[in-house]
Amino acid sequence: MAKRRSSSKEYLDMNTDDFLSYGLDDDGEEEGEEEEDVEEEAPEDEMDEGDENETSEDDETISDVTSKPVTLQLIKKWKSSLESNEISVLKDVAKAVAASVATLTGNKNVQPYTVKGTQEFNSLIKICLQHVPNMLDKRIPQKSKKALPSSDSQWHRVRSSIKLHLCNLLELVQHLTDRSMIVLLLKQVQHLARFLVCYPRLLKSASKALVKLWSTSTSEVSIVSFVTLRHFAAATSATFLTTLVKSMYLAFVANSKFTSPRTHPHITLMKNSLVEIFSLDHSTTYQHGFVYIRQLAIQLRTATTSHKKESYQSVYNWQFIHCIHLWCRVLAECQSDTLKPLIFPLVQVTTGVMRLAPSSRYFPLRLYCISSLNLLASQTGTLIPVASPLVDILGSADMQKKPKPSTAKPINFDYILKVTKAQLQTKAFQDAVLEKCLDGLLNYFTIHSHSIAFPELVLPIVTRLRKLCKETKQINVKQEIKQLIDKLEETSAEVTSTRSAVGFGPADSDTVERWEAARKRKTTAVESMYEKRKTKAAKHERIQEISETSKITKKRPKTKETKKKKAKKVKLDDAVVEADDTVEDFTNWSDSDDDDALAS
Known part of the structure; x- marks a missing residue:
């Protein structure tokens, strides 16, 4: 630079100190740096209350300026526009x-609008x-079952508005507590399901x-x-079905996790729903x-x-048993x-669970x-030998x-x-075990009572039942077993006499x-x-x-009370309300063994 531009080199030499000290004060610190550090280090809680009030007032002023109040007249105008199928008004609504x-x-x-009154809120909802679903059905009709609304020519005009509308419905479903209102909103979401499919997230x-509402709400x-x-x-598509299942x-x-007369109907409802979902694909x-x-x-093998x-x-709990069922x-x-x-494999797991703990308590x-x-065998025609475990229980x-003499309920x-x-x-x-065992045996033999091999299937079980009938000292058990043996032998004799006249053998499966x-x-x-x-x-x-539904909650037995502890009568608007202290809190007791969750 000294050889080619000597004048520029001389200028730099003369002013180098000024250039290096530019922007610094006398102490060698940058100008304005101290002020910025002070502003950063000042905590929020040291701000004056006046500053906070000024900030909130400013925010209110901004919201008042940018937000337009929703009046009944404006809602009426939107209503008439929706009835006229004007698609542009959907954005404002x-x-x-x-x-x-x-x-x-x-x-x-x-927000661009403010809804302050209850009447305005109800009219808007x-x-x-x-009117919004009817307008969408007319402006974007469903051409076929598999055609999506995104293929319509007007989709680009209402894409963001429909998404906002669906988000509003889902937010209301999650935050409202009234069951009838939730059901109404869910029916609206169901009606607009073809639009919701266009937004994967x-x-x-x-x-x-x-899914949360399905598994935790009322029926x-x-x-x-x-x-x-x-x-x-x-x-x-099948991808969404996999995630949903x-x-x-x-x-x-x-x-x-828990099964009681109160929760059993809901668990049955969830099972019915899952069976229907599984039947789709x-x-x-x-x-x-x-x-x-x-x-x-795997869980059963670990327990074994x-x-x-x-x-x-981890195996002997309601979650595991409900999954098997x-x-x-x-x-x-x-x-x-x-x-x-x-x-x-399912039958193997189920029989393994039955043999895991031989205690009579289970x-x-x-x-x-x-x-x-038995349910699985009746529908699939599979031979699942459950008669022997039932005879073992008897x-x-x-x-x-x-x-022992007892006054306990059944x-x-x-x-x-x-x-x-x-x-x-x-x-x-x-009595309960005898009734369940007899029902299980009758169900099992009823499933196979039309089989051509019924006499061979019954023979070993009848032999064991006869032996049990001789050994037991319970009169009611003897009577029930004898009646069962008579019915089994009657059916067996009928099958034997009928099949003796046929002219085909066991190898002819179609004729059988x-x-x-x-x-x-x-x-x-x-x-x-x-x-x-x-x-x-x-x-x-x-x-x-x-009898259970007609039960009335009994009051606690009266005890001696002092005058101070007696219920006081309070007069409210010429009505007398007695303070009652007789409400009992009933808790559903459950076995401690049912508290473990199913490992996933």
Whole structure:
């Protein structure tokens, strides 16, 4: 630079010190740096109250300026526009509803509209639910079942407005508490399901919220939530169905921890819903069934090898048992060649659970597993030998002992997995076990009563029952077993006499199937006995339900009270209200063994 531009070099040499000290004060610090540090270090709590008031006032001024109040006249104008099918007004209506939802949820962000009155809020929600769906159906009609609204020519005009409208509905569903209002909103979401499918992220969050409502709400809300999810699954791809099935199954497991007369209807509702969802796509069902039945098998293997109380409790709980019953129902009702390979591992897991703990206290659990296997066998035609475990239960030591005198009520095995030690030798326990075992045996033999091999199937069981009938000292057990033996032998003799006249052999499977199909048109002795017991049991259950619902909560026994502790009468608007202290809090007791969750 000194050779080519000498003048510039001389200028730099003369002014170098000034350039280096530019922007610094006398102490060598940058100008303005100290002020910035002071501003950063000043804590927020040292601000004057006057400054805070000024800030809030400024925010209010901004919100007042930018937000337009929603009046009844404006809502009336929007209503007439929606009735005229003007699609452009949807944007304003959606923004106004979003403002009201923000007020409901506590969102403090500035909204383009403000809804302050209750009448305005109700009128706005009313036109949103009544007129917006009709306008969308007319302006963006559904051309075919598989056609999405995104293929319509007007989709680009209303895409953001429809998304905001759907978000508003989902926010209201999650924050409202009135059941009738939630049901109404869910029906609106169900009606607009074809639009919701066009937004994958919103669809995912919507399905998550609906699964939560389905698994935790009352029956009416749960049913409407499931129907909406069913619409989502029918309108989307297999990928969404896989995610939906997984989330619903995990929600079912999480909410089936306890079983009581109060929770049993909801658990049954969830099972029915899952069976219907699994029936939509059998290949997806096979994938999930393989994974979840394998998880049950791994958990059972861990409990079998570890021999610890905790591992037993991880299997002997309501979640595990409900999962077994659910998969038995799925394989029984979703009959296809795709799902047949899952029958054998499921039966192996169920029988392994029955053999895990030989204690008589777990008879209710074993009988529940046997009823699930009978259900699977009746629908699939699979031979699952459950008669031998039932005879083992009848011949157990606790069933042969003389029952102790007790005034206890009859035990309902539908809501318990094990009994206490005090209940083991009571007459109520023995009667309940005898009734369940006889129902299981009759159900099992009724399923196979039309089989051409029925005499060979019955023979070993009849031999064991005769021996048990001789050894037992219980008169009622003897009478029931003798009656069962008579019906089995009568059916066996009928099958033997009928098949002796046929001219085909066991190798001719097609002819055997036609013979068995013809036999199913006739009622056998075992089948008629089983139907009579079912009718009698149904009447007994109905009487029990009526008696339970008609019970009135009894008041606590009166005790001596001082004058100060007596109820005071308070006069409110010329009405006398007595302070009553007799409300009792009833708690559903459950077994401690049922507290462990199913490992996922």
